[in-house]
Amino acid sequence: MDATAQRPPASRRIAAAVKDALGTALVALGLAVPILALRTEQDIFNELVLQARWSYVAIAVLVAFAGRLLYLIAAAAPRMSRPRPRAGLTPAVASVAGRIFAGGGLVLLLLYPVLALALAGSAGAIKWIDNFGIQILIYVMLGWGLNIVVGLAGLLDLGYVAFYAVGAYSTALLVHNFGFGFWLCLPLAGIMAAFWGVMLGFPVLRLRGDYLAIVTLAFGEIIRLVLINWVPVTNGYAGISGIPRPTFFGIPFNASDEGFAAVFGLEFTPLYRTLFLFYVILALALITNWVTLRLRRLPVGRAWEALREDEIACRSLGINTTNTKLTAFAIGAGFGGFAGSFFAARQGFISPESFTFLESALVVAIVVLGGMGSQIGVAIAAIGMIGGTEILRELDWLKRVFGSDFEPAHYRMLLFGLAMVLLMIWRPRGLIATRRPSIFLRERRAIRAEFVGEGRG
Amino acid sequence: MMDAPPAPLLTVEHLSMRFGGLVAIDDLSFSAARGDITAIIGPNGAGKTTVFNCITGFYKPTSGRIVLAPGGEPAAGQVDALTASGRRWRRGASATVFLLERMPDYQIAARARIARTFQNIRLFPGMTLLENLIVAQHNPLMRASGWTLLGLFGARSYAKAERRAVERAKYWLDKVGLMDRADDPAGDLPYGAQRRLEIARAMCTEPALLCLDEPAAGLNPRESAELTGFLKSIQTEQATTILLIEHDMSVVMEISDHVIVLDYGQKISDGTPDTVRNDPKVIAAYLGVEDQEVDEVEAEIAR
Numbered sequence: 001m002d003a004t005a006q007r008p009p010a011s012r013r014i015a016a017a018v019k020d021a022l023g024t025a026l027v028a029l030g031l032a033v034p035i036l037a038l039r040t041e042q043d044i045f046n047e048l049v050l051q052a053r054w055s056y057v058a059i060a061v062l063v064a065f066a067g068r069l070l071y072l073i074a075a076a077a078p079r080m081s082r083p084r085p086r087a088g089l090t091p092a093v094a095s096v097a098g099r100i101f102a103g104g105g106l107v108l109l110l111l112y113p114v115l116a117l118a119l120a121g122s123a124g125a126i127k128w129i130d131n132f133g134i135q136i137l138i139y140v141m142l143g144w145g146l147n148i149v150v151g152l153a154g155l156l157d158l159g160y161v162a163f164y165a166v167g168a169y170s171t172a173l174l175v176h177n178f179g180f181g182f183w184l185c186l187p188l189a190g191i192m193a194a195f196w197g198v199m200l201g202f203p204v205l206r207l208r209g210d211y212l213a214i215v216t217l218a219f220g221e222i223i224r225l226v227l228i229n230w231v232p233v234t235n236g237y238a239g240i241s242g243i244p245r246p247t248f249f250g251i252p253f254n255a256s257d258e259g260f261a262a263v264f265g266l267e268f269t270p271l272y273r274t275l276f277l278f279y280v281i282l283a284l285a286l287i288t289n290w291v292t293l294r295l296r297r298l299p300v301g302r303a304w305e306a307l308r309e310d311e312i313a314c315r316s317l318g319i320n321t322t323n324t325k326l327t328a329f330a331i332g333a334g335f336g337g338f339a340g341s342f343f344a345a346r347q348g349f350i351s352p353e354s355f356t357f358l359e360s361a362l363v364v365a366i367v368v369l370g371g372m373g374s375q376i377g378v379a380i381a382a383i384g385m386i387g388g389t390e391i392l393r394e395l396d397w398l399k400r401v402f403g404s405d406f407e408p409a410h411y412r413m414l415l416f417g418l419a420m421v422l423l424m425i426w427r428p429r430g431l432i433a434t435r436r437p438s439i440f441l442r443e444r445r446a447i448r449a450e451f452v453g454e455g456r457g
Numbered sequence: 458m459m460d461a462p463p464a465p466l467l468t469v470e471h472l473s474m475r476f477g478g479l480v481a482i483d484d485l486s487f488s489a490a491r492g493d494i495t496a497i498i499g500p501n502g503a504g505k506t507t508v509f510n511c512i513t514g515f516y517k518p519t520s521g522r523i524v525l526a527p528g529g530e531p532a533a534g535q536v537d538a539l540t541a542s543g544r545r546w547r548r549g550a551s552a553t554v555f556l557l558e559r560m561p562d563y564q565i566a567a568r569a570r571i572a573r574t575f576q577n578i579r580l581f582p583g584m585t586l587l588e589n590l591i592v593a594q595h596n597p598l599m600r601a602s603g604w605t606l607l608g609l610f611g612a613r614s615y616a617k618a619e620r621r622a623v624e625r626a627k628y629w630l631d632k633v634g635l636m637d638r639a640d641d642p643a644g645d646l647p648y649g650a651q652r653r654l655e656i657a658r659a660m661c662t663e664p665a666l667l668c669l670d671e672p673a674a675g676l677n678p679r680e681s682a683e684l685t686g687f688l689k690s691i692q693t694e695q696a697t698t699i700l701l702i703e704h705d706m707s708v709v710m711e712i713s714d715h716v717i718v719l720d721y722g723q724k725i726s727d728g729t730p731d732t733v734r735n736d737p738k739v740i741a742a743y744l745g746v747e748d749q750e751v752d753e754v755e756a757e758i759a760r
Binding site: 291294295298299300302303305306308309310312313314315316317318319320321327435437438439440441442443444445447448450451452453 | 562564566583598643
C-alpha cells in the first residue's frame with residue numbers, strides 16, 4: 001500500500017499542527033510571563049517600580065507559535081526518499097580525508113604567519129598571528145593533552161585547567177624566585193604538572209564516571225582557590241607579572257642593542273616576537289601530537305584504550321590499571337603544564353582569573369566536539385571554538401545593524417551552546433567519530449563509533 | 458596408576474566467601490591436576506563464578522588458601538613456609554609457589570599466569586581482533602618497550618618484540634578461524650566468534666591455568682562441538698591446564714578429566730565424569746527431590 005494513502009487528510013493534519021503549536025505557545029506564555037512581563041526599575045525617587053512589558057510576552061508567544069507551526073509543516077512535508085547519509089563519513093573515506101587534511105593543515109599552519117603578513121600587512125598581522133594563531137594553538141595543545149585522559153583512557157577530567165595553572169604558576173614562580181629562563185622553566189613546569197596529575201590520580205583511582213568528573217572538577221577549583229588565597233606566594237588576585245618572554249637562544253626580543261632585531265640587523269618591530277611565539281607553540285603542539293600518536297602504538301597507549309573499553313578485562317590480562325590510569329593522568333597533565341608555561345611566558349602576567357572552570361569546560365568541549373580520541377577532530381574543534389570567539393570580536397559591522405550597544409562577543413556563549421546542541425544532534429560522537437586502529441594485518445580500516453567505548457572512568 | 462599422584466597445579470583449601478550474611482562458598486576444597494581439564498558444575502547460584510572470582514583475584518575470599526604451583530612440584534613444606542611468611546609468592550628450588558588469595562587480580566594474571574574468560578563476554582569491542590590479542594601481551598611488550606621510553610624513540614628491540622607479538626596473535630587468530638577478520642572491530646563479531654576470540658585472547662597471555670566461565674553458553678551444537686575440539690587441542694598442544702564452568706553437559710562429559718559439583722556453595726561430588734554422573738546427590742541437586750520424598754526432606758529439615 002502507498003504510504004501517503006495512510007496519512008490523514010490535510011485539513012486534519014493542519015488542525016493537529018495548529019493544536020500542537022497552540023500548546024507550545026501556552027508553554028511559552030507560562031515561561032514568558034515571569035521572565036519577561038514584569039521588570040523592576042528605579043525611578044527618580046530611587047524607588048522600585050514595576051514596568052509591564054506585555055509586548056515582549058506577545059512577541060515571545062507569537063514566535064513560539066509560528067516557529068512550532070512552521071517546524072511541524074516542514075516536518076510533515078513529503079520528503080524525497082533519498083537515503084539519509086549515515087552519521088559519519090564511511091571509514092575508508094574518513095581515513096584518506098584525514099590524512100590529506102592533516103598534511104594540508106600542517107603546511108597551512110607553517111605558512112599561516114606568512115599568509116597573514118601578506119594579507120594584513122605587518123601591523124595588522126600581529127593581531128591575526130597572536131589572537132588567532134597562538135591563542136588557537138594553545139587550545140589545540142590543551143585539547144590534545146586532555147585527549148589522552150578523556151579520549152584515550154576514557155577518564156572524564158573536568159579539572160584539566162588545574163594543570164594548566166600549575167604549569168603557568170610554576171613558570172612564574174621559578175622565574176621570580178630562582179631567576180630561571182623560559183627554556184628551563186618549560187620542562188620543569190611540565191614535570192610539576194605531571195606530578196600534580198599523579199597526586200590527583202591517586203585519590204580518584206577508585207572513582208568512575210560521574211564521581212570522577214565531580215572530584216576532578218573540585219580539584220580544579222581547589223587549585224584556583226589556593227592560587228587566590230595563598231597570597232604570600234602567588235600574590236592572590238593581583239597575580240604575578242614581569243614573567244620574561246622566551247628568548248631566541250638567549251637573544252631577547254626587545255629594542256635594545258642585544259635584541260633580536262639589532263643582532264640580525266633588522267628594524268625593530270614586535271612582530272618578530274609574535275612570529276617566534278607562534279612557531280614555539282606550533283612546535284609544542286606538534287610534539288604533543290607526535291608523542292600521543294606514538295604512545296597510541298605502544299603498549300601503554302593500547303592499555304589506555306583497552307581501559308576505556310573494559311577495565312575488568314584489562315585486569316584479567318595482567319594490566320596494572322592503577323599505573324595505567326596514573327600514566328594517563330600524568331602525561332595529559334604534563335602537556336597541560338607545558339601549555340601553561342608557554343601561556344605565562346606569552347602573557348608576561350598571570351592571575352587566577354585565567355584558570356576558571358570555564359577554561360576546563362572549554363577544553364572538555366573541544367575534546368568532545370572534536371570526537372574523543374581523534375587528534376584532527378580536536379584540532380578542528382579548537383579552531384572552531386576559539387577562532388569563533390575571536391571572530392565574534394571582529395564583527396563590528398554588526399553594531400551598525402543592531403545599534404552601538406550591541407556587543408557580538410557577549411553572545412559567544414549563546415552561540416556555543418547552540419553550536420554544541422546542533423553538533424550533538426548531527427554528530428553525537430563528535431566531528432571525527434571513527435577510531436583508527438593502532439596496528440593492522442592487511443589494511444587499516446577505521447572503526448565506527450558504535451563499537452568504540454566512551455569509558456566510564 | 459597406583460603410584461602417588463603428582464602434586465596438582467591448583468589447590469583450593471577450605472575456601473569460604475561470604476557477602477554479608479550470604480555464604481556463597483562454604484569451606485570448599487578441591488584441586489586441579491596439571492594438564493587436566495577440570496570442570497566445575499552445579500545449579501544456578503551454586504557459587505561457581507564466585508570460586509572463579511576468588512581464584513583470579515577479583516574477590517578476596519573470606520578465608521581459605523589457594524595455591525598455584527606452576528612449573529613443577531613444590532618442595533615439601535614450601536607451601537606452608539610461604540603461608541607462614543606472609544609473602545605472596547616464593548621461588549623455590551624446583552617450583553615457584555603462589556598464594557593467590559593474597560595477590561591482586563592483575564598480578565595473578567601477570568605473575569601466576571592465570572588467564573580467564575567471562576560469562577558475559579568482555580572483549581575490547583572498539584579495538585580490532587588483532588589489537589585485542591596484542592593488548593593481551595601487554596606485560597612482555599611493556600618490558601620490551603623499556604616501559605615506554607625505548608619504544609617512544611623507536612627502539613629496534615621493541616619493533617622486534619611487537620613483530621613477535623603479532624606472530625603469536627596470528628597463530629591464535631588462525632587457531633580460532635578468525636584470520637579473515639583480524640582488522641575488524643571485535644564488537645562486530647557474531648556471538649560464537651566473540652567467545653572464541655576471548656579464549657584466544659586469554660591464551661595469548663601464555664597461561665599456566667586457563668579459567669573458562671561458561672565457554673559454551675549461547676553456542677549452537679555445531680559451535681559447541683568445535684569448541685570441544687579447540688579446548689582439547691589447547692590441552693594437548695599447549696600444556697595448559699584448564700578449569701571451566703559449564704552448563705552444557707555434553708561438553709562437560711566429553712572433555713573433562715575431572716568434575717567438581719557445587720550446590721549452595723558446597724562441594725557435593727568430585728570425581729571422573731562417570732562417577733559424578735551416577736552420583737545420587739548430583740542427580741538430586743540437578744533434578745530436585747522427588748515428590749514422594751518431600752515430606753521426608755521437610756521432616757529432616759525440621760529436625
